[in-house]
Amino acid sequence: MVSGDVEPFPPLQTDHLSKDKRGNGKNGTVRRRKSSGLGAELPGDTSVPAFATLGSPPATPTEPTREKSGRRSKRRSVWRALSKYKRICMRHTWVFPLTLVVIILSLYLVKPSPKNPISAALFLSYPLPRAPGSDPAEPIQYGKGARDFAFVGFYTIVFSFTREFLMQRFIRPIAIRCGIKNRAKQARFMEQFYTAMYFAVYGPFGLYVMSRTPIWYFNTTAMYEGFPHKTHEAIFKAYYLLQASYWAQQMLVLLLGLEKPRKDFKEFVAHHIITLTLIWCSYRFHFTYMGLAIYITMDISDFFLATSKILNYLDSPITGPYFFVFMCVWGYLRHYVNLRVLYSILTEFKTVGPYELNWETQQYKCWISQIITFALLAALQAVNLFWWFLICRIAYRFIRYSTADDDRSEYEESDTEETTEKKGDKKSAKKTPNGKANGNDVANGTPKVFLNGEEISTPDKPTSGSDTGSIGSRIRDRKKTQQ
Template identity: 30%
Template sequence: MLTFKPLTNNAVLRKSPKSMVSSLSEWFWNERLWFPEGLGWADLEDKDGRVYAKASDLWVVLPIALAFSFPHLSNLLVATPLAAVMGVKEKVRLIVSHNPTLESFYCNTTKNPSQSSIDSLCKQTGCSERQVQGWFRRRRNQDRPSLLKKFKEASWRFTFYLLAFIAGLASLIDKPWLYDFKEMWQGFPILTLLPSQYWYYMIELGFYVSLIFSVASDVKRKDFKEQMVHHMATIFLISFSWCVNYIRAGTLIMLLHDSSDYLLESAKIFIYAGWRNTSNYVFFLFAAVFIFTRLYIFPFYIIYSTYIYPMTMYSPFFGYYFLNLLMMVLQCLHIFWAILILRMAVRFLSSDEKVEDERSDKEETDESGEEEEGVEKKGAVQNGHAAHNNHRKTE
């Protein structure tokens, strides 16, 4: 008769942290997860002058990302001269008068007080409701990025995306998989790594990692969470495709994204410079390229090729499903942004307004400078100036 002796200690808990990490690493790098049956890491070892992508190569991304996180050289060589040529200047913003009670509530509670909170603050400061609302409106405007900062950020990204698109096109123009997507999988995963592919990958990945590093200083958008999901999905997709040698598919996906990104940043540049007609034309060009590449080429050609063609050569494996899952995450984000783009386009065509970025946090209009004067007379603010000159809405 078989008897079972209960374990007094959980075997998993008895494992040392080092052994647990080792077990996790062993599971993660299991070639049965990432490669078709009969193929593995041994097939990607350098030999006979043929070089293959390796996970250890990704360490190069960190110094590249760090360099991209401080685009001072781009600002000096591109953004600053371009701003001078296009007439974009730094506007002096008057600082809202300091009020300890309102400032404490603004910093520690919320930037957008409810009606009940406004009533309470009126009692504490002796100000009217309009005066308190005006103070918070001007205080929020004070925290918003200046027009010149947004112009420099757009100029920096325009420079990168344009150069990345040109570099990617140059590295792929003579490759057969640019014209026939079936070629992406010919010989997979034993695909030789080319120097152009190496640098294209490292620079692109370094740039997207830098976007995570610089998130605290970048201009905040309404789709901030979606942007972060996009950046993380892109980083995982690029890194994953590198480690398991989906290099050909990866280069096509990066080129596809770069083809419209630089147009969006150029449209922003013209908006910030006040070139209304030019920004409108560039925006519609961007919208056309975005919809064609992200809602037609990407799902019906790229995703189709990653979902259908591998199954004609191999049995399904985990890496195949994981790749297509990441692709679908990107496609969902493409649809989300396409809705925003179409909404902007429809609004422009129906009202003949200036095209503006739906994701931007617009500056609020200050209705009356008298509010600030009233606050000062009641002693609610001290030693400051009202920031009531920013009447113009900026994107």
């Protein structure tokens, strides 16, 4: 076969060639193609971007995308603000209760009137109208009801703010100025200073309220005369409910762990539970005269206890005589007066005034209330006797060893002492490495290896003495030892 008779490639467009052959049928030559199909749109996936356009900026976002990004930015800003507020509250513990107080006051100021439900939290509720023909100079009497819980709850928040604010902004600088550098001792000083400030106000306030009642001065018979005592004047009711707020706030301090637990933590919690139970039962079942007397015995004795501890923290020279005064006040109020009240429950509770159970007339002075009242006050007296034992032991140690330290408190090292010890450890670590082999110390060009602060002995290098002689002499000595 001749090579010229065979075409190297098959014809691309047979139709075009056939037309050319028809037009040029003389010699049968093939015309060159005038165009090709490359200019047309290529089949397949043509939506893939080219390499040159991969780095180009994205298309302009649509309106829904902008709305989502705006919402996300708002959520992030709110979350950041809340996180910042949380950090501030953790650092300054008075900020959160202050925020609650401001919110409650703002809600009341929206419509300041007795019809506003927030008014029950700010002011006393249930004022009673005067009886016809009564003396207008007599104070208005107030009843009792469920709205009083709002009053106690709000002032519990107020006491939380005042406690933390006074301790951090007022009492801590006093402790530092007095030379108390230990953090734990500062905390105890601040707690006792605030306690002394509170009872310095409410101790005399309670005596004034008692002077306006028939039970002055701890008249146990008047506690049962004219029972039930369902109404009181404003100053009596305010004192009673504010005291309830204080003890509720103290219970929150224990539950939230704002104070470091002491060795008598269980007894302290039991004391607070008994106190709150007595407050509620005495207010609900109209034994408020008895509750007023117990309030005063606790307030005045706690004032002398707190001030005695403050003098001890300051190493005052009058700590000893003042502690003796405190013991006399504590023994008289917490034991003598309270035991008198307990004795009156056994003798006068049944004989003075009505003695029956009547829910309609709110007559609750009966056999079951007698048992409950005696049991609660006896439990409170048991806790007081336990603390009296600790007080007597402190007094014995003070007389015997001239120390009046409180066994219940446990102090920790201050930050200054810890930083000083850390600096000392770092200096000693630089001189003698601990726990790691190190070659920082060099003697005569040869590094020394230490382990746990002691130099390691090696076969070719003694631990003691200076390295003398040449390298060759040391090699010969090593060969002799090996032989």
